[in-house]
């Protein structure tokens with residue numbers, strides 16, 4: 001069955017602090033592309049609309065999340081002291097701070113976004129399954145998944161990634177992301 005793939009561009013910044021000697025311990029940014037591949041759960045009714053669901057219905061909520069929340073977010077480790085800077089001095093910017101358990105690598109983001117996309121598919125009642133999610137971090141580095149392991153599903157990235165809203169951290173309450 002034909003699958004569909006949507007790609008969206010976003011800008012981000014992050015820093016990786018687990019390896020203090022890494023060049024990535026200094027905040028830096030990338031212009032990234034996230035692609036999702038969706039497979040219909042049932043046969044397409046050929047001879048009629050010739051699609052299972054319109055592109056617009058499939059991608060509007062997902063791209064809204066990418067544009068409103070992922071684009072220009074600063075991705076941080078939950079233990080990064082920079083998080084306290086934003087909490088104490090610029091709390092109005094917390095909506096642009098994405099937080100994960102451990103370093104905000106592209107691998108971590110792929111897992112977090114997989115879970116977010118699955119939450120959106122369920123909330124929208126889309127008759128599709130997520131077959132692949134890829135993030136092109138740089139023109140020469142791409143990380144992708146074609147499913148999650150039980151450990152990746154249980155990884156306590158935090159509640160935000162399992163909700164179909166625009167949340168990217170759990171510092172702010174769920175109702176603030178509407």
Ligand SMILES: Nc1nc2c(c(=O)[nH]1)N=C([C@H](O)[C@H](O)COP(=O)(O)OP(=O)(O)OP(=O)(O)O)CN2
Nearest residue numbers: 014016024028030104105106107137138139140141
């Ligand atoms: N496994 C991971 N390793 C690294 C990640 C990551 O997300 N997962 N991220 C980084 C940094 O973000 C870094 O900025 C990327 O650096 P680099 O590989 O040097 O990127 P380039 O596109 O410049 O690579 P070239 O080899 O020059 O093409 C580091 N590691």
